[in-house]
Amino acid sequence: MRSPVLVVSDLSVERSGRLAVEKVSFELQSESETAVVGPNGAGKSTLVAALLGLLPRKEGNVQILGEQLSANGDLPGAIRSQIAYVPQSLALQGRFPLSVAEFVGFGFDPPGPRWPWQQHRKRKTAVEKALDRTGCIDLRNRLLSELSGGQLKRVMLSFCVVRPRQLLVLDEAQAGLDVPSNERFQQLLLELRRQEGWTVLHVSHDLDMVRRSSDQVLGLNRRLCCSGSPDHTLTPERLVDLYGPNMVQYRHQCHG
Known part of the structure; x- marks a missing residue:
């Protein structure tokens, strides 16, 4: 039996002087897809940031691929390189002088010293394949700062898939994608799980997709209110407990 990819035990995180996440525990099994849902301000993005070591935790433990996340958010480079992350947004200042192909290429590079020159062809081939796989091949020479929000999300996913990894973390990554792009995105996630053994953790407001x-x-609403299969968790009664009596089912708006 394989060990879980991610084990979270009694995780609490403070933000702006208050507990944003309190005593949360769960596990991610290999090659599974787990969704985090809840109302705005429930601590979903805070949870993700703490799991990645981007925010300090007040208490609790996080173990990724058998390694303990340190109090400072550190992980061995070999473990860190197995994690891919697509945030809600990527702020770019002005005319950021980096092309799409250059950006995705950084996702191919291993931690530590740069690979020898003979690896450059392999790197270029991997970048082209990743961009093609996410429908971004025509964007390869564009600057990141010239992209729309939806295009930038797909390019960030290209960065993640440019080489094999084990854990993909998505924070509302499909927000801003039109319907065809959203369907392609979901199909790609399914392929990554089935063909390459990826484990996926994603934050979403789209309960139908979840x-x-x-x-x-x-x-999640600061605490873990419910967990389990979609049929067990997304019942009307549990959704009212999670979102409140005036629950609104959030859906991503589709943009062109």
């Missing part, structure tokens, strides 16, 4: 694609759902 119901269709996820193996496990975590209902």
Whole structure:
């Protein structure tokens, strides 16, 4: 039996002087897809940031691929390189002088010293394949700062898939994608799980998509209010407990 990819035990995180996440525990099994849902301000993005070591935790433990995340958010480079992350947004100042192909190429590079020159052809081939796989091949020479929000999300996913990894973390990564792009995105996630053994953790407001694609759902409103399969978790009664009596089912708006 394989060990879980991610084990979270009694995780609490403070933000702006208050507990944004309190005593949260769960596990991610290999090759599974887990969705984190909950109302705005429930601590979903804070949870993700703490799991990645981007925010300090007040208490609790996080173990990724068998390695303990340190109090400072550090992980061995070999473990860190197995994690890919697509944030809600990527702020770029002015005319950021980096092309799409250059950016995705950084995702191919291993930690530590640069690879020898003979690896450059392999790197270029991997970048082209990743851009083609995410429908971004025509953007290869564009500057990142010239892209729309939806295009930038797909390029960030290209960065993640440019080489094999084990854990993909998505923070509302599909926000801003039109319907065809959203469907392609979901199909790619399914392929990564089935063909390459990736484990996926994603934050989403799209409960219909979560119901269709996820193996496990975590209902978060500071605390973990419910968890389990979509059929167990996304019942009307549990959704009212999670979102409140005036629950609105959030859906991503589709942009061109």
